[in-house]
Amino acid sequence: MTEKYRSQFLLQARYNQWMNNKLYQVCEDIPDRLRKKEMKAFFKSIHGTFNHLLLGDRLWMGRFTGNEFKIKSLDQELYSSFDELWRERQKTDQHILDWIGSLEEMEFDKTIHFTAIVTQRSHYFRLADALSHFFHHQTHHRGQLTTLISQLDYDFGITDMMWMPGVELEQ
Numbered sequence: 001m002t003e004k005y006r007s008q009f010l011l012q013a014r015y016n017q018w019m020n021n022k023l024y025q026v027c028e029d030i031p032d033r034l035r036k037k038e039m040k041a042f043f044k045s046i047h048g049t050f051n052h053l054l055l056g057d058r059l060w061m062g063r064f065t066g067n068e069f070k071i072k073s074l075d076q077e078l079y080s081s082f083d084e085l086w087r088e089r090q091k092t093d094q095h096i097l098d099w100i101g102s103l104e105e106m107e108f109d110k111t112i113h114f115t116a117i118v119t120q121r122s123h124y125f126r127l128a129d130a131l132s133h134f135f136h137h138q139t140h141h142r143g144q145l146t147t148l149i150s151q152l153d154y155d156f157g158i159t160d161m162m163w164m165p166g167v168e169l170e171q
Helices: 006-027 046-065 082-102 105-109 127-151
Strands: 111-115 122-126
Touching: 006 046, 006 082, 006 105, 006 127, 046 082, 046 111, 046 127, 105 127, 111 127, 122 127
Parallel strands: none
Antiparallel strands: 111 122
């Protein structure tokens, strides 16, 4: 059976990990008071956006794996410490990579079911479609993070997936 989804989602998971590491490394140099400063973003601050990304990833991974991750709200703070937030981010990114790497191609067509926090309704999606949303959601909020980081005059470098190490094929 040809790999239709697995290699694409592994690439997305690697990109997610690469970008998260880049952004956390830049933000390590930003004082905590600035990382937590209200900047009128969806989740208020750099720290709030990092927190939401981790929360969202854990929520979705719980849906994907059947290990429910219970939350009170989408802006719930998981970790107030930047170091702890980064450590947990790294664990979650590795978990995402390992889990996707463990999937068989036919599993991407299975149906997942969950009750959404936003709609409070039951939803059914094909796993491949839910994974597409999962990775788009990450990119959406990392775009907000790069804007917030830029507003503080910090440089995060190249963000295009095509320039991530190991993407280009050797000829």
